[in-house]
Amino acid sequence: MNDDKLDSLTEVLAGARRIAVLTGAGISAESGVPTFRGKDGLWRQYRAETLATPEAFERDPTLVWQWYDWRRGLIAPVVPNPGHRVLAAWQDLFEDIAVITQNVDGLHEKAGSRNVVELHGNIWKVRCTREGTVSESLLTPLPEIPPRCPDCGALLRPHIVWFGEALDASLLERAFALSETCQVMFAVGTSAVVQPAASLPCAAGRAGAKVVEINLEPTPLTRSADIFLRGKAGDILPLIDRRLRENMRAGGRDVPPGP
Ligand code: BJW
DSSP states (O other), X not given: XXXXXXXXXXXXXXXXXXXXXXXXXXXXXXXXXXXXXXXXXXXXXXXXXXXXXXXXXXXXXXXXXXXXXXXXXXXXXXXXXXXHHHHHHGGGTSSEEEEEEOOOSOHHHHHTOOSEEEXXXXXXXXXXXXXXXXXXXXXXXXXXXXXXXXXXOOBEEEEEOOTTOOOOHHHHHHHHHHHHXXXXXXXESOOSOSTTGGGHHHHHHHTTOEEEEEESSXXXXXXXXXXXXXXXXXXXXXXXXXXXXXXXXXXXXOOOOOO
């Protein structure tokens, strides 16, 4: 990575207290979770319309659940990678850091991040289609497909936001508030095409934040980002972390060793 870019980024971060990070499937790719739109992405092999819409679930809940059961099986053994771990470790370096994630894999929490907004839900949660109650469901494979609510017998659905569904209004409000009040916003490993999440870095930029994008390739966000760092999140975030800690130490701050 270009050293000048790293220098200007560490300069920007040196004075920052409030950081927001929007993450997408790319940050979990190095843990072994498939992305959606990449070379081996899920939407290259499966049709979103038949698996990730409310209409698909209404038509064939068994098919939709079989797909989610398979994905839960893929995600169950994976662990956070250096990208997730750096973001969790930055809780020691910045007064306020929030992770706004489109991912449903729970890996940020697993890495130790505490302030996480899960915009698209969580694959380890289920929701009763009759009562709307949300509960954890960790068994994989599921003992019964499609699973039913133990209280009322109605179908359970994955607690995930499908295409055409509204995001939880209070989570979205929180995500915009975090984006519009941060000083630096990172967009890490997201194709930045799915709304409304893709609008968050733009909202941050309009409100005066520096926008830093980390991705293997340019996205629709790249042109308006202040700094674009091309490469793997699991390489670039640790690189930034090391440089940041060196600078903080040089400035007389007592900082713990990195993750
Ligand atoms: C790396 C890397 C490494 C790889 N390091 N980088 C036309 C225009 C505008 C909007 C719309 C439209 N038509 C329809 C819409 C709305 C729609 C939408 O935005 N569609 C677009 C695709 C066009 N949005 C919705 O429907 C949302 N709801 C909504 O708008 O509601 C309105 C409403 C209001 C009131 C009432 C009713 C409705 C809901 C969106 C829900 C998205 N859900 C999904 C599926 C969840 C299913 C599941 O997980 O099972 O969420 S779609 C899928 O995309 C998933 C992701 O969270 C989301 C974003 O993907 P992400 O994370 O960006 O991943 P990828 O794969 O796209 O990109 C990975 C990136 O990482 C790439 O750039 C790589 O280069 C990079 N990368 N390895 C760094 N190691």
